[in-house]
Amino acid sequence: MTSSWVPGADTSPYTIAHLPYGVFSRPGEPPRAGARIGDHVLDLAPVLHDEVFTSGTLNDFLARGRTAWRDTRRRIQRLLSAGAREASANRAATEPHLIPLDQVRMHLPVEIGDYVDFYASLEHATNLGRMFRPDAEPLTPNWRHLPVGYHGRSGTVVVSGTPVTRPRGQRLPGPGQAPVLGPSRKLDIEAELGFVVGAGTRLGDSAGAFDDHVFGVALVNDWSARDIQSWEYVPLGPFLGKSFATSMSAWITPLEALEAARVPGRAQDPEPLDYLRRREPWGLDLTLEVRLNGEPISAPPYREMYWTPDQMLAHMTVNGAVLRTGDLFASGTVSGAEPSQRGSLIEISWNGTETIRLADGRDRTFLEDGDTVTITASAPGPDGSRIVLGEVTGTILPSPA
Missing domain, CATH: 2.30.30.230 (Fumarylacetoacetase, N-terminal domain)
Incomplete structure (x- = not known):
């Protein structure tokens, strides 16, 4: 080097x-x-x-x-x-x-065009399926056939360090009760890797080679209000439970800096349709770390993601949707097979049924006002070195009402 x-x-x-x-x-x-x-x-x-x-x-x-x-x-x-x-x-x-x-x-390094968030971790999707559909197959029938995703709100993507105000929305106080409007009581994190688009496409065209379009990566925390989300998401998916804030690192690591971190990606069964077949190894050997109030609580492994970013890009544009400079798409929560590798509090606490004991003796399930969450990641660099991505951090402020 x-x-x-x-x-x-x-x-x-x-x-x-x-x-x-x-x-x-x-x-x-x-x-x-x-x-x-x-x-x-x-x-x-x-x-x-x-x-x-x-x-x-x-x-x-x-x-x-x-x-x-x-x-x-x-x-x-x-x-x-x-x-x-x-x-x-x-x-x-x-x-x-x-x-x-x-x-x-x-400052925010790019003016965000569109923001798309995927759901690419097999372990994360399986964990949530087991929580909310305990008597059914955890994965929905489409999950192994395409990278599931949703369009987020680009105007609320904020740079690392920006405080996050606890969102308000409709939620159900309990089974069979009427919904109420109020601050989220299940405020969560999602430790993710984001991909920043450089060169765009024309409307009607699919994207070409991944590295012809994607400039680099940045850590993302897609804050989530789980109680708001669980009430609103049927039948059209995430809305107010996600759109209030998404934090992004201030630093974008160029793809070229991650050559030593590239891996083939996880085996897939069934084999995807041709447009989703991997032509190059765009899995990435990154290890994330989630810290709550300075204390490490999780180490999610990005290399275990089921869908790789080239597949996400191919699926996002296969219908001819335009790709623009500054677009951001993210992996969805990065989670591994072990409890210590879960990238969201809903998984770590198993939807609030298990507490997280911090070193100061306090317990957590979901986020409290004043909590600070910091996500970091490292990857192999040239000649045995390590590359550390720019961190993404945010502190929770109380709801204004």
């Missing part, structure tokens, strides 16, 4: 082999795009002499497509490399534009 002249970068999870992109601002200045290296953000516009990075969103850059993504990444790596022939000159020109992270505010 190439070393960098940036102090501390080679021993951090944000090496020259990673270089995630984000949008930042300094006090009194407008937002602009940068790349993270170590504990610094590199202001891209002045070092690359490209005004596309001054717009306050990555959308215009992402719209340039895969060749531009690759070439830009190579230019940044060359500027930051300690081994480049012109390393001394590069450092002199670039170092003034390295800004410590504690001096910047991070």
Whole structure:
């Protein structure tokens, strides 16, 4: 792995082999795009002499497509490399534009076009089926034939660190009772991996190769009000129980940085229809960690997901639905076979019947006001290194009424 002249970068999870992109601002200045290296953000516009990075969103850059993504990444790596022939000159020109992270505010990295959330974990879908259909087959008949998903609300996708207000909605106080309007009492998380679209498609066309369209990945927490969701979702699916907030990491890791993490994906039975058959290995060997008030409570393994992101993209566009720059689609809750690998509180607490005992002696089933949830993830990098994705975190505020 190439070393960098940036102090501390080679021993951090944000090496020259990673270089995630984000949008930042300094006090009194407008937002602009940068790349993270170590504990610094590199202001891209002045070092690359490209005004596309001054717009306050990555959308215009992402719209340039895969060749531009690759070439830009190579230019940044060359500027930051300690081994480049012109390393001394590069450092002199670039170092003034390295800004410590504690001096910047991070923003949502892209203007979200559409947001789609999938349901791609076999274990998660099976667990929920067992809870709510205990006397029937846990999986619905379509589940192994296509990646189930729903369209979310892009306007409530927020950057990591944004507080989340407890939502209000209709819920049933108990069996046979009339619905009431009030704050959710079963506020939950969903530890997910999100995929950010760069190059779009024309209306009526299906997407082509996965990496021709998808720029990179970011951690996502699709907050869920389970009591609101359980009352409203029949017959059309999630609505107010999901649309109040979805948190996204401030940093997008390019697909190219995850080459060492690619795996074939889980075996599928029955074999999917031809448009869903995997042409390349787009499973990803990521291990997530969920922390509640700083305490680890789960370690979901993304590599065990049943449906891989290339299959999600193929299904999402097979009907000709247009794909736009800035679209975000997410995996759905990442859960593994072990109780310690469940990626939502409804699974960890088995719908509130089992408590989660925290180190301070307090118990949890679902989220309480003031709780902070942080999701991190790591993956294999080049030469035995580890890449750590930008975290996604949020704190629950009380309902205003």
